[in-house]
Amino acid sequence: xxEAAVQTKDVTPQVSxxxxxxDALQARLDALSLPGGGFTASARADALxxxxxxxxxxxxxxxWRYTDPRPFNAPVPQPIPIEAREPDSPLFLDLPRxxxxxxxxxxxxxxxxxxxxxxxxxxTLAQADTGADHWAKGLYGVLEASGQNPVxxxxxxxxxxxxxxxVLIRVTGKPSRPVHIIHRRxxxxxxxxxxxxIRVEEGAELTLLETGMAGARSNGVIEADLAKGxxxxxxxxxxxxxxxxxxxxxxxxxxxxxxxxxxxxSVNGTLMRHEAFIDIVGDDAVAHIAAAVLGDGNVGAFHxxxxxxxxxxxxxxxxxxxxxxxxxxGAEGVFQGKILVKPGxxxxxxxxxxxxxxxxxxxxxxxxxxxxxxxxxVQCSHGSTTGALDETALFYLRSRGVPKDRxxxxxxxxxxxxxxxxxxxxxxxxxINDRLEAWLTRHGNQ
Amino acid sequence: xxxxxxxxxxxxxxxKQILKGLSLEVPAGQVHAIMGPNGSGKSTLSYVxxxxxxxxxxxxxxxxDGEDLLEMEPEERAAAGLFLAFQYPVEIPGVGxxxxxxxxxxxxxxxxxxxxxxxxxxxxxxxxxxxxLQIDADMLKRPVNVGFSGGEKKRNEILQMAMLEPRMxxxxxxxxxxxxDAMRLVADGVNALRSPDRSFLVITxxxxxxxxxxxxxxxxxSNGRIVKTGGPDLALQVEDEGYGDLLAEAG
Numbered sequence: 001x002x003e004a005a006v007q008t009k010d011v012t013p014q015v016s017x018x019x020x021x022x023d024a025l026q027a028r029l030d031a032l033s034l035p036g037g038g039f040t041a042s043a044r045a046d047a048l049x050x051x052x053x054x055x056x057x058x059x060x061x062x063x064w065r066y067t068d069p070r071p072f073n074a075p076v077p078q079p080i081p082i083e084a085r086e087p088d089s090p091l092f093l094d095l096p097r098x099x100x101x102x103x104x105x106x107x108x109x110x111x112x113x114x115x116x117x118x119x120x121x122x123x124t125l126a127q128a129d130t131g132a133d134h135w136a137k138g139l140y141g142v143l144e145a146s147g148q149n150p151v152x153x154x155x156x157x158x159x160x161x162x163x164x165x166x167v168l169i170r171v172t173g174k175p176s177r178p179v180h181i182i183h184r185r186x187x188x189x190x191x192x193x194x195x196x197x198i199r200v201e202e203g204a205e206l207t208l209l210e211t212g213m214a215g216a217r218s219n220g221v222i223e224a225d226l227a228k229g230x231x232x233x234x235x236x237x238x239x240x241x242x243x244x245x246x247x248x249x250x251x252x253x254x255x256x257x258x259x260x261x262x263x264x265x266s267v268n269g270t271l272m273r274h275e276a277f278i279d280i281v282g283d284d285a286v287a288h289i290a291a292a293v294l295g296d297g298n299v300g301a302f303h304x305x306x307x308x309x310x311x312x313x314x315x316x317x318x319x320x321x322x323x324x325x326x327x328x329x330g331a332e333g334v335f336q337g338k339i340l341v342k343p344g345x346x347x348x349x350x351x352x353x354x355x356x357x358x359x360x361x362x363x364x365x366x367x368x369x370x371x372x373x374x375x376x377x378v379q380c381s382h383g384s385t386t387g388a389l390d391e392t393a394l395f396y397l398r399s400r401g402v403p404k405d406r407x408x409x410x411x412x413x414x415x416x417x418x419x420x421x422x423x424x425x426x427x428x429x430x431x432i433n434d435r436l437e438a439w440l441t442r443h444g445n446q
Numbered sequence: 447x448x449x450x451x452x453x454x455x456x457x458x459x460x461x462k463q464i465l466k467g468l469s470l471e472v473p474a475g476q477v478h479a480i481m482g483p484n485g486s487g488k489s490t491l492s493y494v495x496x497x498x499x500x501x502x503x504x505x506x507x508x509x510x511d512g513e514d515l516l517e518m519e520p521e522e523r524a525a526a527g528l529f530l531a532f533q534y535p536v537e538i539p540g541v542g543x544x545x546x547x548x549x550x551x552x553x554x555x556x557x558x559x560x561x562x563x564x565x566x567x568x569x570x571x572x573x574x575x576x577x578x579l580q581i582d583a584d585m586l587k588r589p590v591n592v593g594f595s596g597g598e599k600k601r602n603e604i605l606q607m608a609m610l611e612p613r614m615x616x617x618x619x620x621x622x623x624x625x626x627d628a629m630r631l632v633a634d635g636v637n638a639l640r641s642p643d644r645s646f647l648v649i650t651x652x653x654x655x656x657x658x659x660x661x662x663x664x665x666x667x668s669n670g671r672i673v674k675t676g677g678p679d680l681a682l683q684v685e686d687e688g689y690g691d692l693l694a695e696a697g
Contacts, residue, residue: 395498396536397546400606401524401554410541410549417540417589 021055024073028056031075031191032162039134040125040163043141047160050145054152063151066334066366067305071245071271072155077217079188084242086267088438090182091211091237091431097180100124104185105164105192105214111184119173119204125166125195136168136197143223143251147277151309156249156275159221163195166221171204171230183212183238190215196222200230200258207233207425213241220248226258228282235428237265237435242300247273250289256282256314263422264291265432266304267439273305280345283314290322290422292436295331296443297363302331306354309338312345312378321352324419326412327363328443338370341378350380357415358388359408405444412440447645448472448495448614452506455487455494455670464490466670467506472614472663475642479656480649481681482667483689488649489533491667492618496530497523510614524550525557529612531603533619538590543602544572546590547609554610575608579635597628604635615639616647621655633658653685668693 029048037044057069071077100122101111107124115122121135128134141160147153167181181196192215200206204227214220226232234250246269254260266272278287287310295302310319325333335354356365367384389411397407413436420436423429448471455465464487472478482488494501495508497520508515515523538546552562563571576586579601591599600620607615617636621629636646636659648659656664656678664680665672668689673696674680684692 390536391499393536393538395520396532397538397550398520399496399498399524399530399532400546400550400610401521401557402546402550403521403553404519406549406553407521410538410546414538414540414589420540 021058025052025056027075028073028158032193034162035129035164038129038131039137040129040140044161046145047141047157050148051154051157051161054148054154054157056154057152061152063307063336066336066368067273067303068271071217072219072247072273077189077191077215077245078243080216080241080243081188082185085213086439086442088435091435092180092209092428095178095427096176097178097209098122098175099180099182100167101182101184102165102194102214104187104190105183105194105218107165117175117177119171119175120179120206121170121172122179123168125163125168128168134168135170135199139197139199139223139225140195143225143253144221144249146279147249147251153249153275153277155219155247156221156251159193159195159219159249162193163221164193166195166197169196169198169206169208171198171200171206174205178207178209180209180211183210183214183218185213185215188216192218194218194220198222198224198232200224200226200232202227203229205231207235209428210234210236211238213238213244214246216245218244218246218248220246222248222250224250224252224260226252226254226260228255229257230255231259232261233424234260234262235423235432236263237432238267242268244269245271247275250274250276250278252276252278252287254278254280254282254285254287257284258282259286261288261422261424262290263419265435266291266293268295268299268302269304270301271303273307276306276308278308278310278319280310280312280314280317280319283316285314285317286319287317288320288322288422290320290419291324292416292419292432293323293325293333294436294439295325295327295333295363297328297330298443302327303334304332305334305336307336309340310350312339312341312348312350314345316347317345318349319351320422321354322419322422323354324416325356325365326359326415327356327365328359330362332363333365335365335367335369335384337368337382338372339380339382341373341375341380343374345375346377348375348378348380350378352382353418354384355415356386357412358386405441408444409437409440413437447474448508448510448647450495450506450508453494453503453508454505455490455501455503458500458502463504464501464670465494468667468671470665470672472645472647474613474645476662477640477646477648477659478663478665479661479681480647480665480667481651481653481684484651486667487670488667489618492530492616492649495616496520496528521553522557524610524612525554527613529607529610529615531600531607531615531617531620533622535591535599535603537592539592541590543588543590544586547572547606550606551609572605572609576605578638579605579608580631581605596623597625600624600628600632601635604632608635608639613644614647615644616649618649619651620648621650621652629655630658653681656681666692666696668696
């Protein structure tokens with residue numbers, strides 16, 4: 001499957017389409033209320049200029065060939081009933097953690113914990129942005145801007161320009177509890193733009209959890225800056241809204257000896273796009289990005305796209321991309337992943353695997369794995385597979401008396417195991433595993 | 447216990463007849479061995495009896511305790527007391543050996559209308575049985591068969607058999623890939639399970655396993671049929687003379 005998608009040059013003149021595209025962008029912007037911003041004011045203005053220059057994506061953009069951008073381009077989203085979601089109770093409730101609750105994208109102090117915790121400074125964006133100065137000034141929109149090259153990410157620029165709220169976290173020590181960001185919905189038609197900035201200082205560590213569903217449509221950006229020897233463990237498990245529409249971006253800069261681990265669980269969703277841009281800039285750093293995705297076309301259209309870029313710019317660094325999608329009843333999955341090894345990034349160890357388990361013949365998976373290597377002493381591998389359940393394994397389990405439905409659940413969990421392994425904490429991994437199992441059991445016979 | 451009558455089986459996907467009128471009866475408490483050259487249909491017989499997809503029964507049938515085996519799903523056959531020890535046990539990453547086995551035990555109990563076994567009780571029983579088979583606690587916690595050696599996989603099959611307590615055990619070339627010590631361990635495990643209401647059908651290429659698991663009856667299978675049936679001596683005869691003369695004699 002290497003370099004599977006052949007690039008075709010598009011020679012159609014687009015002159016006549018250009019004014020329309022500008023109109024579409026203007027309509028998109030008009031539907032938002034763009035905050036002027038305090039300390040973010042110039043970053044927001046720059047982002048808006050970037051966005052106007054690149055425009056909204058169209059189906060001819062190379063990285064939008066497999067995913068239709070129109071629902072993201074539309075001025076407003078379709079309303080989604082609040083109840084249109086899986087019946088699971090919220091995750092991580094019984095764990096010690098510091099929670100921040102956002103309702104329709106706005107911070108809700110009354111529902112949240114006290115934000116003081118040793119080893120960490122937490123502010124919320126809307127609140128902090130009333131002032132002209134903040135430590136996050138050097139990062140807000142900065143990592144996003146540098147992640148615009150070589151591939152344009154217009155919705156990330158739109159996010160920087162329009163973000164309503166989010167968290168600003170500076171970690172200076174090793175806080176005793178994870179920070180848990182919870183999104184909740186109140187309005188059926190909320191169009192939410194959230195933006196987090198995370199700075200993990202030298203030798204500091206943070207586990208960040210993010211759950212819930214932000215709105216009928218959501219656009220998220222995380223900018224994470226890891227200083228030397230810092231560790232950030234990010235686990236996202238977005239609420240399984242049936243018709244949700246959203247894109248989320250993770251921009252990370254990883255310094256020497258730092259370690260980034262990101263895991264995302266995605267369940268259901270009409271159109272989801274997760275982009276990651278990981279820039280490894282210091283020697284001996286580690287970056288792991290993983291996802292487990294479950295889609296059932298029977299609860300509504302399902303399309304999930306992971307578009308991942310990992311750039312190695314230093315020596316002896318390790319990166320892993322582990323993306324697993326389970327698709328049924330016409331669900332669609334996309335993976336576009338790239339490892340770029342810059343000149344001089346010797347002893348790079350880069351690994352990428354994207355796999356889909358198709359539980360019927362109507363579902364499909366499109367993968368475009370890419371390697372681009374400019375150093376000569378590196379070890380990089382990538383693989384992509386699409387397959388059905390292993391009949392021999394299914395028979396083995398059933399021959400022991402395990403009923404077929406249950407055997408299928410076992411085999412799907414087995415398929416997802418590599419991705420879940422990227423969650424270091426056993427308790428967190430166990431809860432995610434239970435969530436997957438519940439979904440699989442519920443969607444077993446449909 | 448197990449009755450196979452004039453069984454004809456072909457592959458579903460291609461027009462290839464594998465079993466061509468096989469008849470066999472294993473009474474309760476007995477151990478029967480099936481020996482035969484490669485390609486005689488031994489593994490197919492084990493798969494058809496345990497319900498694997500991909501085979502079509504064109505004639506004849508098989509019953510266990512008078513019930514039509516071939517009508518049942520694989521898990522129903524298991525709950526009815528049938529067990530197949532695989533020639534190549536399957537690796538299942540991400541699923542713990544213990545979780546898998548407890549699910550299997552409880553699914554069977556549920557299907558039989560019995561109460562589920564508690565995790566404490568299960569743990570006690572599995573630890574004792576694992577110790578007899580020299581399976582350490584670490585192997586129980588590891589994913590099913592992942593990273594197990596050939597011998598460990600076969601011992602794990604016997605552990606499953608011991609935990610599930612089937613009444614009709616089919617063993618498909620359980621001796622393949624085992625050294626002498628491992629074979630003895632496996633045979634001891636099987637012998638410990640022998641009882642007046644449990645039967646075994648031991649499929650093997652070689653006589654040596656039958657030194658450790660003494661059969662009551664030995665069948666020689668060739669070209670999809672049983673061509674000769676006799677006592678334990680028949681296995682020794684195969685070992686000494688090979689299949690050639692026997693098959694020629696059987697016509």
